[in-house]
Amino acid sequence: MWKNGANVVAEIALAFVLLVGAGLLIQSFSRLQRVSPGFNPEHVLTAGVSLLESPDPGQPARIASFYPQLLERVGNLPGVRAASAVWPVPLSVQNAGTGVDLAGRTVAPSDRAISFFRAVTPHYLHVMRIPLRSGRDLEARDDQRAAGVAIINEAFALKYFPGENPLGKRITPQMSAELRDPIEREIVGVVGDVKSRRLSAEDGPEVSVPHGQFPGGTMTLVLRTEQDPEAFLPPLRKTVEQLDRNLSLSRPRTMEHYIAASVAQPRLNMVLLGIFGLVAVTLTAVGLYGVMACTVSQRRQEIGIRLALGALPSNVLGLVVDQDTRLALLGVVLGVPLAWGSTRLLSGLLYGVGASDPLTFIGVALLLTVVALVACYLPARRAAGLDPVAALRAD
Numbered sequence: 001m002w003k004n005g006a007n008v009v010a011e012i013a014l015a016f017v018l019l020v021g022a023g024l025l026i027q028s029f030s031r032l033q034r035v036s037p038g039f040n041p042e043h044v045l046t047a048g049v050s051l052l053e054s055p056d057p058g059q060p061a062r063i064a065s066f067y068p069q070l071l072e073r074v075g076n077l078p079g080v081r082a083a084s085a086v087w088p089v090p091l092s093v094q095n096a097g098t099g100v101d102l103a104g105r106t107v108a109p110s111d112r113a114i115s116f117f118r119a120v121t122p123h124y125l126h127v128m129r130i131p132l133r134s135g136r137d138l139e140a141r142d143d144q145r146a147a148g149v150a151i152i153n154e155a156f157a158l159k160y161f162p163g164e165n166p167l168g169k170r171i172t173p174q175m176s177a178e179l180r181d182p183i184e185r186e187i188v189g190v191v192g193d194v195k196s197r198r199l200s201a202e203d204g205p206e207v208s209v210p211h212g213q214f215p216g217g218t219m220t221l222v223l224r225t226e227q228d229p230e231a232f233l234p235p236l237r238k239t240v241e242q243l244d245r246n247l248s249l250s251r252p253r254t255m256e257h258y259i260a261a262s263v264a265q266p267r268l269n270m271v272l273l274g275i276f277g278l279v280a281v282t283l284t285a286v287g288l289y290g291v292m293a294c295t296v297s298q299r300r301q302e303i304g305i306r307l308a309l310g311a312l313p314s315n316v317l318g319l320v321v322d323q324d325t326r327l328a329l330l331g332v333v334l335g336v337p338l339a340w341g342s343t344r345l346l347s348g349l350l351y352g353v354g355a356s357d358p359l360t361f362i363g364v365a366l367l368l369t370v371v372a373l374v375a376c377y378l379p380a381r382r383a384a385g386l387d388p389v390a391a392l393r394a395d
Helices: 002-033 061-075 124-128 154-160 229-243 255-262 264-298 300-308 313-349 358-384 388-393
Strands: 044-050 080-087 096-102 113-120 132-135 149-153 170-173 185-191 206-210 218-225 250-254
Touching: 002 264, 002 313, 002 358, 044 229, 044 255, 061 080, 061 218, 061 229, 080 124, 113 154, 113 170, 124 218, 149 154, 149 170, 154 185, 154 206, 170 206, 218 229, 229 250, 250 255, 255 264, 264 313, 264 358, 313 358
Parallel strands: 113 206, 149 185
Antiparallel strands: 044 218, 044 250, 080 113, 080 218, 096 113, 096 170, 132 185, 149 206, 170 185
């Protein structure tokens, strides 16, 4: 009997640990689902195009003329609202970081400003619906013949220009095309923050430069469409082939796919731990039911004597339930420190909720208590309904 009770207590403690972990991951995933990526991913199709696939890339002159021609044709496709190109696309594994020198500030290389770097063509903000907070957008006139310009996000302005107007400030991102020295650029615009790495990451500083001044041969097309974005893949492929039959689209997918991929691992963690938690609760309920059924069977004559001496069925019911409740409470008490320690391992997987969230601990404790009461109800009811005479006659 004591061995069975100890097993049940261990099951309750294990279930408590697993359910607390699952509860924290569910809360984290729920909050992650409500995080804004900083752009509108609906009806946006992306596809990579690389001039390096062509046998005669003709860089950089061909690059400078190819993408404007391609985007003009793509933008004129029926059902395409706007088209642009970017490198790298947000929430992709290609995100690049670079050091940034701030004009008029001498700092050690280790203290140099660090920022995400992005090259974009005109209308990128419009396609992605990224808000322009101040200044202007990058335009077609921002080519290699024009002065170097850049736009930054709010996180960059807040971190490196606190309390200042960043427009007109000069910065030098340590990224350059054609192996040239990096050029100094004037900040001409400030945009809203975008989730560049993953939805759970904090907004970081970001610098975007015009593709005309950073003519990379590999870009990702971004199209905002009126209907299902994937339906535009055939005409998009045809348009690219018309310009160069040697080129093809790579990694065609919607921006909603990138959003889903960003939360895929948190979703998997939540589902797995949730399944383990449900299995543990089921085993706990079955174990408690078995222990109480065994208790009623073993104490049949005792219960019969109590009933014969005038004990009310409610008293017997309370006797059985009290034992079950003690086991549940003991399991919860043992499970609290175990869960407290184990959830520290989950802290890196959580978003917007602490590893020791008190509401989760209290909620799981109440849930297991309810499960324990439900599991013992049938054995307790059976004990309360025993016939005293039949119970006393039993061997």
